[in-house]
Amino acid sequence: MSGLNDVLDKLSERSKASLSELIEFASIPSVSAQPDHKPDMERAAQWLSTRLKRAGLKTVELWPTAGHAAVYAEYLEAGEDAPTLLVYGHYDVQPPDPLEKWHTPPFTPTVKDERLYGRGVSDDKGPLLLTVQVVDAYLSTLGKLPLNLKFLFEGEEEVGSAHLNELVAQNAERLRADFVLSADGGMWSADIPSLTVSARxxxxxxxxxxxxxxxxxxxxxxxxxxxxxxxxxxxxxxxxxxxxxxxxxxxxxxxAELTPQQREGIRQLPFTDEDYLTQTGAPAVYGESGYSTLERQWHRxxxxxxxxxxxxxxxxxxxxxxxxxxxxxxxxxxxxxxxxxxxxxxxxxxxxxxxxxxxxxxxxxxxxARAYRLPDAHPGGALAREVLAELYGKPPLDVGMGGSIPVLETFQSVLGLDTVFFSFSVGDEDIHAPNEFFRIPRLSEGQQAWAQLWWKLGHQEKR
Amino acid sequence: MSGLNDVLDKLSERSKASLSELIEFASIPSVSAQPDHKPDMERAAQWLSTRLKRAGLKTVELWPTAGHAAVYAEYLEAGEDAPTLLVYGHYDVQPPDPLEKWHTPPFTPTVKDERLYGRGVSDDKGPLLLTVQVVDAYLSTLGKLPLNLKFLFEGEEEVGSAHLNELVAQNAERLRADFVLSADGGMWSADIPSLTVSARxxxxxxxxxxxxxxxxxxxxxxxxxxxxxxxxxxxxxxxxxxxxxxxxxxxxxxxAELTPQQREGIRQLPFTDEDYLTQTGAPAVYGESGYSTLERQWHRxxxxxxxxxxxxxxxxxxxxxxxxxxxxxxxxxxxxxxxxxxxxxxxxxxxxxxxxxxxxxxxxxxxxARAYRLPDAHPGGALAREVLAELYGKPPLDVGMGGSIPVLETFQSVLGLDTVFFSFSVGDEDIHAPNEFFRIPRLSEGQQAWAQLWWKLGHQEKR
CATH class of the missing domain: 3.30.70.360 (Alpha-Beta Plaits)
Known part of the structure; x- marks a missing residue:
């Protein structure tokens, strides 16, 4: 593990620089929904390509679509026997409206109380960027990675990934991998490690x-x-x-109706409606009768x-x-x-x-997009649970996700790949709302976790 | 009547200048609802004051309120035995939204096909301005008017005349008159002369x-x-x-339920739902069951x-x-x-x-505002009917008005005065909507009618 420790030390050493880079990236108003931000979208894709190259990746490409381009990069030098991961994320962000509700300008990322405020910092620029920073740490310390990596960072997630299906189908051969590890998705709570196993x-x-x-x-x-x-x-x-x-x-x-097991699993989660109302400020929970709040969010x-x-x-x-x-x-x-x-x-x-x-x-x-569910016995899921348990000192919870990631459907139907969510944003970070933020310590935690997961995946017993 | 003919000739001679003046007046975006147009409101009040002075009126005053000022002017030289009219109008206009639906800029009044397009040209700057132009024609030809006139042009009609009640109460003595003649209100149709006798x-x-x-x-x-x-x-x-x-x-x-007489009166009007749908473009009439379209508009x-x-x-x-x-x-x-x-x-x-x-x-x-109804036997109403019958060659119809003029209530409750509507705008001129317009010939017709009504009122048998 001495190699891994060198990588982790390098990441610690660079923690200030990592944050500065995120601030720079999130300053680009890459709003995919609004045509007048088209030049900013191009600027963001260019910024990301440059960063991937600077990390030491030799193959970095812009894949144009009828909408916004995707950024693709690969590292195949671990060889054919090593596992291959497809890393997914998106560099586009939600529109910042209503502007008047922001306490700081949405595209002037601002540090306050261990948080970085700005549009897109949590969804998905922070979680995406840290994966590139981990590559950089590996290559600048060890000169190599223990596995093959393919990065697909799209620019249309916030407008429904309209052209991604086509793009993935056209490049199916190049995108082949063992499974997808997604930098998008988000954890369920800041205090409790969790693994998202389903999305609506x-x-x-x-x-x-x-x-x-x-x-x-x-x-x-x-x-x-x-x-x-x-x-x-x-x-x-x-x-x-x-x-x-x-x-x-x-x-x-x-x-399908919820199974007694699903309902029991949800009942055992550390969740109360009171806390949820405190978090959202809503005067009361409200929804389809016969279901609890998390049942409504994840399974209805x-x-x-x-x-x-x-x-x-x-x-x-x-x-x-x-x-x-x-x-x-x-x-x-x-x-x-x-x-x-x-x-x-x-x-x-x-x-x-x-x-x-x-x-x-x-x-x-x-x-x-169709709904998605990760198979219970997926090996990538097992590895992710192991890394999170070590990082946070307790086993992660399996949770659902109320939101949607249309690309999951694409990866499954076009490439036949499952997706493991491994994002270090948290569900309460006001994504899609004014004053979106990212918890700054999560940047380092995410880097460590990704570094560890890659290490484990690259050094596990040959399948 | 030779005096009156001189006045009418003068108005004919000045018809182009009259239109130019309206274009100038309507170029001022006096939107009372929007605080950032406050300077434009002041500019419009100033423009109107200047025009009243230029017409030959010696007493022209700005009456401030907590909101927008009213413009007051008077001519009392006809003496105590002559009748006294209070002329009402408003120089504020509706907001021009939605801007993208205007074919020409709302505050660049544009002539096309005998119509002037622009915000406020019909409601109420055209109908208001022509009364001032008639004063000017009287004073510049005859050097006098056959009756006493008081002008009250407010700046808050489109925001509910919130301060007018107070203003009128404070100046009740100065505003004393026999009745109010309103330049606001609008005729029911372009083809059929009408007198509006009620407002909701x-x-x-x-x-x-x-x-x-x-x-x-x-x-x-x-x-x-x-x-x-x-x-x-x-x-x-x-x-x-x-x-x-x-x-x-x-x-x-x-x-009160509609009387059989009211329903019969409405049934006899030259109105069909088909024409109404053509005019509005609505796919069907719709409303409270048990009532016809005009019953719904005027009495429900x-x-x-x-x-x-x-x-x-x-x-x-x-x-x-x-x-x-x-x-x-x-x-x-x-x-x-x-x-x-x-x-x-x-x-x-x-x-x-x-x-x-x-x-x-x-x-x-x-x-x-409370609803209003002009008493059937009101002498001002009778005189207005007479002038319209002569001008258009047929007796005007008594019609209702779906809209509201809050000031009617003020004049009645504070001054005890009835109001006769004598506006030359027409109900189909897209007031409160994009592409508001004023029929240019109505400027001359209105001038003639006001000149005639004043003449008749000033020369009738002493009461």
């Missing part, structure tokens, strides 16, 4: 309700034509019943409106009866639900429930 | 539904805390039943959402479960409904219907 899938659509062809004066016309805002509210309100069940016919078809499908708008939303008042009203909807899926079918069922439901006096336009999103 | 009242409030204290990731948290957008949709959807009736308890209390109270928003409303997608959701609501009222009581009933209703898992904040607006 995703189906999304946007709808527009139209009434009059132009905005009308609500005094003159109010009460004589249908107001698209009223019609939209009726449609949205009708998507759930009073027990929190989704009313879309067929939505729950093909879903949901339908959420992510945005809804129409009419006058500025200061003061404007007595308008608007021409249009809009909503963005995403569903989180569990095993048994097909994203395309769910979007279609939702479309049919909305069309059938449309009130009179308005028309409806539905734009299904390319944003879709 | 107004009650308004804004609501905020709050869930978690910060935006959450809808994947991680969706389905386990209540989404404020869902709760808002439920509240809004519940405000009407399937027959289009407002469900707020007590909302319809104290309202309504509740309309003017704006609704929350979550991510930008391009692309952002899987957020937002912390807040908002809506702006206005009710149009009919005689028998008190604005304050309606706002309170609505507040109680929303609080009682609030779904669990969220909190509610309600901000009632100062924007409030």
């Amino acid at each position: 899938g995703l189906a999304a659509l946007e709808l527009t309700v139209r009434g009059p062809t132009k905005d009308l004066h609500s005094g003159r016309h109010g009460g004589s034509v249908h107001n698209p805002l009223h019609a939209l509210a009726t449609l949205i309100a009708g998507l759930h019943d009073e027990s929190g069940h989704v009313t879309v016919s067929g939505f729950y078809d093909g879903i 499908p949901t339908l959420e409106v992510n945005g809804m708008w129409g009419g006058y939303t500025g200061e003061g008042s404007k007595t308008v009866l608007p021409s249009e009203a809009h909503a963005k909807i995403t569903c989180r899926l569990v095993p048994g639900q097909e994203p395309g079918r769910i979007a279609e069922l939702l479309k049919q439901h909305l069309e059938a429930k449309l009130p009179p006096g308005v028309t409806l336009n539905i734009h299904p999103s390319e944003h879709g | 009242g107004l009650a308004a409030l804004e609501l905020t539904v709050r869930g978690p204290t910060k935006d959450l990731h809808s994947g991680r948290h969706g389905g386990s805390v209540h989404n404020p957008l869902h709760a808002l949709a439920t509240l809004i959807a519940g405000l009407h039943d399937e027959s289009g009736h407002v469900t707020v308890s007590g909302f319809y209390d104290g309202i 109270p309504t509740l309309e959402v003017n704006g609704m928003w929350g979550g991510y409303t930008g391009e692309g997608s952002k899987t957020v479960l937002p912390s807040e959701a908002h809506a702006k609501i206005t009710c149009r009222l009919v005689p028998g409904q008190e604005p304050g009581r309606i706002a309170e009933l609505l507040k109680q209703h929303l609080e009682a219907k609030l779904p669990p898992g969220v909190t509610l904040n309600i901000h009632p607006s100062e924007h409030g």
Whole structure:
């Protein structure tokens, strides 16, 4: 283990530099959803390529797509007998809105109380960057890595990884590996080590309700034509019943009920609704009746409106009866639900429930993903549990993930690979919200863990 | 009548200059609802004062309020035996949003096909300005007016005339008159002369539904805390039943049913739902069951959402479960409904219907007005009908107005004065909407009508 210790010492020695690099990386506003950030996306991909090369990787490539490019790099010098890992992460970030709620500028990463605040620091630039820093430490101390590595860092995760399927299929041969180790995903809690073994899938659509062809004066016309805002509210309100069940016919078809074992496992987790409400600030938990909070988050499908708008939303008042009203909807899926079918069922439901006096336009999103579950006996999962247990002094919990990583589906269906989540972000770090942060000590912890996992994987008994 | 003809000739001669002046006036973005337009409001008040002075009026004053100032001017040289009119109008305009729907810039008034396009040209800068131009024509040809005139042009009509009540009360003595002639209001149709004899009242409030204290990731948290957008949709959807009736308890209390005469009068008007749908572009009429379109617009109270928003409303997608959701609501009222009581009933209703898992904040607006009706035998109304009949060659129709002019209530309750609507804008001129326009020939028609009405009023048999 003397070789590994040298690597770990090097990482300790470089801890300040590691943080500075993350600050630099997270200063680039690589917002994949907004076309005016296209140059920033290119800048971020370039920055990452340069960093991979500086780490000592000889093969670093930009893989263009119809959207944003992916960054690919490889180290194959461990030889054919050594295991090969595919490391996944993403360099794009969520839009920073609402800007006025940030305490520090989202793209001026700011250190405060052992945390780094900024958009993307936790999701996923911190967890991604530390894997590159571990490569650098290995190559600059030992001159080699104990296993083969392939890095695939995409630029479209926050917009549904629309082109990744195609890209992975085109490069299936080059991406061959034993399994995927994902730098994206996040741990469940800051205090308790955990391994995420499942993720929900995703189906999304946007709808527009139209009434009059132009905005009308609500005094003159109010009460004589249908107001698209009223019609939209009726449609949205009708998507759930009073027990929190989704009313879309067929939505729950093909879903397995939770097993007594699953329910018991969740019951034993150190989780209380009180703590959860303290963490989120919500006045009460709320959801589908018959399920606990974690059961709802990990094992039940949901339908959420992510945005809804129409009419006058500025200061003061404007007595308008608007021409249009809009909503963005995403569903989180569990095993048994097909994203395309769910979007279609939702479309049919909305069309059938449309009130009179308005028309409806539905734009299904390319944003879709099946739910995922890591097999219980997966060897990568076992190794990850071992590393975490050593690092934190207690065995990690198996947890689910309410969110989605569409790429899991891609790796499984196109490459036949399972994915082990090994991210060092934490679920409470306000990702997708104002004041996203990353716990600075996690940068070192993550580096150590990745260094150890690679060492173990490269030095285990030959399979 | 030779004096009057000189005035009319002068107005004809100046018709181009009149239009140029309106373009200049309407270029000032006097948006009362938006604080950053405060300097423009001051500029518009100053412009109007200067124009009144240039018309030959010696007494022109700015009357400050806690909000935007009113412009006051008077001509009392007709003497104590002559009648005295109070002329009302407003120089503030609606916000121009949504900007992207304008074909020409809202504050660059543009002539096209006998129409002038721009924010405020119809509501109320054109109709207001022409009254000043008539004064100018009288004084520059005859050196005098046949009656006493007081002008009160306010700057807060589009934000509910919040300070006008106080201002009028403070200046009640100076504002004494026989009745009010309003340059605001609008005619019912471009083809048929009409006199507006009633207006609906107004009650308004804004609501905020709050869930978690910060935006959450809808994947991680969706389905386990209540989404404020869902709760808002439920509240809004519940405000009407399937027959289009407002469900707020007590909302319809104290309202008189339409009389058979009112219904018969409306039935005889040259109005069809088909034409109305062509005009508005709505796919169907819609509203409270048991009433025709014009009955709904003129004689039934309504509740309309003017704006609704929350979550991510930008391009692309952002899987957020937002912390807040908002809506702006206005009710149009009919005689028998008190604005304050309606706002309170609505507040109680929303609080009682609030779904669990969220909190509610309600901000009632100062924007409030009782409904109004001009007495059938009012002498000002009779004179206005006479002038319109001569100008257009057919007797005007008595029509209602779906919108509200809060100041009517002020003039009645504080000064004891009735108001005759004598505006030359038309109800289809997209006021409060993109591409507001004013029919350019109406500028001359309005000038002639005001000149004639003043002449008749000043030369009629002594009362």
